[in-house]
Amino acid sequence: MTEFVMNQKLVAGVLGLLVLGFVGYFISANIANKQNFSTDKQPKVVGADFDFGDAPDGSQGQNFPSLLSSNGARTKKTDEVWLGQAVTVERDSKQVDKDENDDGVKLVGPSCKQSSAYFFVHIKNPGKMTGTAYLNLYADWNKDGRWGGQDECGTEWAVQNFAVDVSKQTEEIALYQVLFTAGKNTREIWFRGAVTLDQQMNETATGEFLSGEIEDWNLTETPKDYFSYCDPNPLVLNHGDEKTVTIKADPLSQKIKSVALSTLVKPDNDRRKITQNGNSFTYKSKKVDGPRRDEPDSIPYSVEFTDGVGWWDWCPVIVHHDEPPTTIKRPLPIPSKAPSIETKSGGSTKTETHPIQEGIPAQP
């Protein structure tokens, strides 16, 4: 099985350790972030023009539409909605792979199977914004140096204008999981993740947009020395129960000095309580209710390695809810239906979302 990974060390070290078999739902949410604890929340370059992608355009035998001369996808405003912690602004595409703030998209999943794209959607004024943010993903499954068409397994325009109502996003950063079917090659490929405000993209991955961010990723990035992961991944429990997840370091990574719950979430809310013991977090589900459904949640955390380098990530959590126990003696109501997961069609792929408002990896 081929995994999406950003890092050869992760491939080497973690495959044997992670819980891989959870019906292909999550495999590893632990992928390198290029941005470690950035304090750069807003674009700093003033007077430049756009945020571009940085996939190779006319070099390395590859012709992704990145440069202005190729009408590469670009966004004019970068401080309303963007991906991850930060975004750059430049006159033209930073060739090749020189954009310092590609930090808001992750792909997780096996070749030719249902896979997940995680988009960290960052908005400036939660609660005060209106409009629709569109999420798009282009992946060069057939490795011909372009995004377009499809291979035998998946379409290269993998996520097609997945709509996010930004007026409903109550946190600065929310995590959206979009499901798609991956193509055959899921390593050594280029992909583009994009968010655009109120404007849809098309299959060409080109054009000028008023607001958003374009992130291009190469799945063969230089190995990183810092990897933490969650054990188990995901943490699965029934409503009303509590379970513990431990943050561990990849065997080839620097060792962990300490971990902490992200300061962006409250340890205790009406749904759950998170307590920490060393490198472990115990998640206690408080809500016991129906209908039957799986509610996604997460435990965002920061980690410090022994040499002082910081990192953030999150552990996915799934809470099974069932009908609440009842003592009233009367005919049972008709059993509830399937989990209330919004499913919508995105082009030729089925997409599904679990907005995880509190699942916000962030700097402490």
Ligand SMILES: [Ca+2]
């Ligand atoms: Ca960019």
Ligand SMILES: [Ca+2]
């Ligand atoms: Ca970014």
Ligand SMILES: [Ca+2]
């Ligand atoms: Ca890049």
Ligand SMILES: [Ca+2]
């Ligand atoms: Ca292609």
